[in-house]
Amino acid sequence: MPKRLASSLSYEVLEHVFSFIQSDKDRNVVSAVCKSWYEIERWCRRKIFVGNCYAVSPKMVIRRFPQVRSIELKGKPHFADFNLVPDGWGGYVLPWITEMAGAYPWLDEIRLKRMVVTDESLELIAKSFKDFKVLVLASCEGFSTDGLAAIAASCKNLRELDLRESEVDDTSVHWLSHFPETYTSMVSLNISCLGSGEVSFSALERLVSRCPNLRSLKLNRAVPLDKTANILRLAPRLVEFSACTYSAELRSDVFSNLAGAFSNCKELRSLSGFWDVVPDYLPAIYSVCSRLTSLNLSYATILSPDLIKLVSHCPSLQRLLVLDYIEDSGLEALASNCKDLQELRVFPSDPFDAEPNASLTEQGLVAVSLGCPKLQSVLYFCRRMSNAALVTIAQSHPNLNRFRLCIIEPNTADYLTGEPLDVGFGAIVEHCKDLIRLSLSGLLTDCVFEYIGKYAKKLEMLSVAFAGDSDLGLHHVLSGCESLRKLEIRDCPFGDKALLTNAAKLETMQSLWMSSCSVSFEACKLLSQKMPRLNVEVIDERGPPDSRPENCTVDKLYIYRSVAGPRFDMPPFVWTKDEDLGLRL
């Protein structure tokens, strides 16, 4: 227990005051005021967020914060989403669970992203935490329905089970049936990532019918329409629902059943799923459309006319995810109907085809920019762009905080002028002063990085691909972007000079990823020696980097700050400055 304080405010009072301080940043500031505040704060911190699981060790976390109830951990770097990180790189959660099992018996929330979670880890969670409530596994892998069965069977107070976009191995276990008949606490269930064999409908229906607090339900692809209607009728108080529909001809009895089920759901605000949806069934959801704030149609292959009809029924929409089938005309309709829109994501329906699949250009994005004053977050895939369009977007939206543009063909110039898109992106960073996340694409020279370094003072995450001319580009970013936490770069001519010159900067950031760039192994070793609190990982499956000519460039480089030192679970294709490098072979 903490020492009694000889201060004017007693321990209990301070603890009570601190309980109102939720954000990590603020709590960190509080703990730096003085030693006694540090002590009080560390005993009453309940929530921990670890953005890089290798930046700190579980023992260190436990030593400083002995009474944590909720933990969030992230593992692999973001580019792992695009298969750039080889299998087996790391991100194992078991060591964390093992330590926490002993130290935090009252842990009730675990949120993981991009980590390797085994059935053993899930079984350990089920066994160790008596009051376990929330399990979120986002983009995780390594576990099967056996592990889920263990969670279902043991966690009597489980409120949230969210497997968003994880890869689950099907062992044909009816894991849902492992929730005992006495279990009634489910509030949020997301199993949209599961394959068709992994869910038993009858077990699902029984579960839904006995959980009166269920507010968010995201089912997987295999649930047919008639079952969807049944489940909706069992849970009319849902706020979020992921619907799944079969491609089948319209049957009026199924349609009216579905429409009736939806109209019962007065609190529904968010819909997603829509795999294989047949447009004729869409009117079944019209009754809830006016209240919808979030709509994810990014798996639905419905075309622009049907999308326009749908969107015109949704005036309250704040968030829309959709495929490029919406086309410019659909985005214009969106702009005129949905004045509350805050977030737009447009994905390509056929990204690997050189020819455009749908008539979607930069015009659609410009229309939404001009028509939707509250737009803050954009992710847009398209095949052409112009500086003029980017300048228009920037000037009409100074409040943009996330802007990710992906022009599908690398090195695509301004289609109107043939110039690089430096000026356009420059306008984005200059006008959008609150920009925290930016992804670049198209033909870009070192100039764009000069703009970014000069203006993007609040930028925290930057993604760069096929851009720049020289080390100067990287240097501008590292020396100029004061708030930069994560930088990920691929296929750019950035090399040793910029990296070594800005070595100190790297310790102020969470991580730097560089693949297919021009960094030599020699520079990596040098950096490693210079900066002992950085882990410099060279990921190279071709063999030991120093078996090639000394100035040869490394394949992939992942640099992150860490107080835990080098990690012990590195696979053979990760190379560090390890003194025993010679022994590794």
Next chain:
Amino acid sequence: MPGTEPVSIVRRNKRSLQQVADDDCGVNGCKSDDPNETAPPPPKAQIVGWPPIRSYRKNNIQTKKNESEGGGIYVKVSMDGAPYLRKIDLKVYSGYPELLQAIENMFKFTIGEYSEREGYKGSDYAPTYEDKDGDWMLVGDVPWEMFITSCKRLRIMKGSEARGLGRGISIDVSFTERYHQLGFSKEIFLASIDSHLRDSMDWESF
């Protein structure tokens, strides 16, 4: 990952892996060459991880392409008792014998002789598949073309489950038609087959 080879596109500001391995590389990689000189665009090969779309999404797109363009038809194959799953492309096989041979090789076991009336005899295993309606059928019951368009996944069943199936849910297509004419739904039809099995009915009387 099917279909993706690590290819680097040779551009003025990049080097291919080939060059990196062979050439004497400068410390700063390539400087930009004459900006007016552009290498002739290489044939459209897929760049690893580009465009930046998550595998989750790519798989959804891929499935659609396969279904619409007649590309590969990939289905998962599982075997009771085996700790791993495999994936195969049904389009690669010209018929049932080839497919079953491949599966036997994959999981190192034998399937047994197929007969329409009695299913698979002579082994503890029976190959089954889940069709578009979610029903589990014995592999071999429907014509091959129908099978590859309706098969969602394969499962090699073991033991009693297999024997149960083997003895009778192999149904002639004309049977189902007759049942439909009588106004029965497929579910009732299949359920009734189970009970008939137990009574060891004589098929000829149908």
